[in-house]
Amino acid sequence: MTHAETTVAVIGGGPAGLMAAETIARAGVSVTVIDRMPSLGRKLLMAGRGGLNLTHSEPVPAFFANYGSARDRLAPLLEAFSPAAAIAWCEGLGQPTFVGSSGRVFPVAMKASPLLRAWLGRLGTLGVVSRLRWCWLGWDGDALRFATPDGERTLAPAATVLALGGASWPKLGSDGAWVSRLTGIAMAPLRPANMGFVVPWSERFRQKFAGEPLKRIALTFAGRTVRGEAVATRDGIEGGAVYALSAPLRDALGEVVVHIDLRPDLSHAALAVRLARPRGSASLSTFLRKAAGLAPVGVGLVQEALHGGASDDLCSLIKAVPVRLLGAKPLERAISTAGGVAWDEVDARLMLRRRPGVFVAGEMLDWEAPTGGYLLQACLSTGSAAGAGVLAWLDEQSCPT
Ligand SMILES: Cc1cc2nc3c(=O)[nH]c(=O)nc-3n(C[C@H](O)[C@H](O)[C@H](O)COP(=O)(O)OP(=O)(O)OC[C@H]3O[C@@H](n4cnc5c(N)ncnc54)[C@H](O)[C@@H]3O)c2cc1C
Numbered sequence: 482m483t484h485a486e487t488t489v490a491v492i493g494g495g496p497a498g499l500m501a502a503e504t505i506a507r508a509g510v511s512v513t514v515i516d517r518m519p520s521l522g523r524k525l526l527m528a529g530r531g532g533l534n535l536t537h538s539e540p541v542p543a544f545f546a547n548y549g550s551a552r553d554r555l556a557p558l559l560e561a562f563s564p565a566a567a568i569a570w571c572e573g574l575g576q577p578t579f580v581g582s583s584g585r586v587f588p589v590a591m592k593a594s595p596l597l598r599a600w601l602g603r604l605g606t607l608g609v610v611s612r613l614r615w616c617w618l619g620w621d622g623d624a625l626r627f628a629t630p631d632g633e634r635t636l637a638p639a640a641t642v643l644a645l646g647g648a649s650w651p652k653l654g655s656d657g658a659w660v661s662r663l664t665g666i667a668m669a670p671l672r673p674a675n676m677g678f679v680v681p682w683s684e685r686f687r688q689k690f691a692g693e694p695l696k697r698i699a700l701t702f703a704g705r706t707v708r709g710e711a712v713a714t715r716d717g718i719e720g721g722a723v724y725a726l727s728a729p730l731r732d733a734l735g736e737v738v739v740h741i742d743l744r745p746d747l748s749h750a751a752l753a754v755r756l757a758r759p760r761g762s763a764s765l766s767t768f769l770r771k772a773a774g775l776a777p778v779g780v781g782l783v784q785e786a787l788h789g790g791a792s793d794d795l796c797s798l799i800k801a802v803p804v805r806l807l808g809a810k811p812l813e814r815a816i817s818t819a820g821g822v823a824w825d826e827v828d829a830r831l832m833l834r835r836r837p838g839v840f841v842a843g844e845m846l847d848w849e850a851p852t853g854g855y856l857l858q859a860c861l862s863t864g865s866a867a868g869a870g871v872l873a874w875l876d877e878q879s880c881p882t
Pocket residue numbers: 492493494495496497498515516517518521522523524525527528529532533534535536615616617618644645646647649650653654655656657658659815816817842843844845853854855856857858860
């Protein structure tokens with residue numbers, strides 16, 4: 482059965498797809514948002530669990546630099562729907578924002594649920610309808626094929642936006658199955674981005690410190706140092722500072738060693754003075770806690786290194802304790818996905834060159850960025866661009882030159 486009533490199908494109801502739908506519906510064009518899950522925006526809700534980092538307040542050149550090799554392709558889209566526009570949009574949905582000490586921008590509510598609720602309400606007012614539990618299977622000629630609870634259906638809209646996400650956290654909906662459905666379209670392999678790494682902790686360390694935060698540390702790899710926090714997990718390490726270096730760590734392939742400065746606020750010389758105090762009968766652990774001000778998990782890291790054969794120069798160890806990473810955690814557990822539809826496959830308005838009338842937005846495109854609000858910002862900006870692209874395309878179709 483083919484439904485002709487919908488003018489535009491947006492497949493994927495995450496932030497990119499919903500922003501495309503909003504842009505199109507605002508122009509009075511009928512839009513149906515289609516998603517394989519029973520509700521929309523599940524990953525957005527998950528993103529709000531640890532504090533929804535909407536965007537970043539840093540000035541534009543520094544902001545753009547976070548998108549690496551996709552920077553030049555994304556820059557015009559980020560200019561068209563800028564961080565300021567994202568903040569205004571969020572506030573327009575009744576969710577005031579604030580700038581955190583790191584320059585990151587959050588809704589005051591911190592959670593995504595009030596924002597998503599207000600957004601879906603607005604979309605409803607604009608006439609956007611949704612089809613849930615409809616899984617896109619690919620094309621049958623020019624028609625879109627779906628598996629639905631009522632069997633297989635096809636749709637033949639005038640334009641389509643694909644906003645199917647990456648492949649992390651597949652139970653939230655985006656499973657990357659679209660890769661095999663976009664036959665003939667060049668793409669970079671999907672890989673984990675902003676993910677943890679596996680560390681061969683000793684049993685003793687694992688039992689004592691799994692789940693412990695490493696606060697105010699600096700992580701160094703390949704000449705790049707990032708200050709922030711991390712968490713020791715049962716089988717590895719994750720958290721903001723690790724994510725910030727995750728792309729070069731992943732690209733280094735195989736086993737690598739990172740160095741953690743456990744007291745980045747103290748110079749080597751200042752720390753050496755503290756460690757020159759007589760230790761007396763104190764255990765190494767007590768001494769390190771008292772003289773160097775290390776948290777127990779920091780002491781544990783130093784002890785892991787000593788057991789692993791590191792030199793017993795405590796000052797140098799505290800300033801650069803080596804941690805061996807065996808490899809990246811799998812894509813399913815990553816915050817985001819690198820890779821996706823190659824930029825050369827889409828035009829400036831994000832329409833597939835080989836499938837006119839089909840637009841791509843969000844994490845499906847080949848870009849990656851660190852955490853810090855850059856992910857949602859790019860999803861909103863590409864969603865807005867794809868929506869504007871659809872409107873321009875429909876205009877061209879109705880009055881061809
Ligand atoms: C734990 C966690 C925390 C995060 N925190 C932040 C943060 O604070 N700030 C930030 O900027 N980013 C954060 N992110 C990343 C952010 O959530 C994603 O970058 C963003 O949701 C991607 O948006 P999207 O619209 O491209 O895809 P998604 O949000 O993944 O949406 C894609 C949609 O497509 C649907 N779909 C997929 N395949 C099909 C199909 N075949 N048929 C029909 N529907 C389909 C899915 O069900 C899904 O609803 C976080 C991510 C995680 C996992």
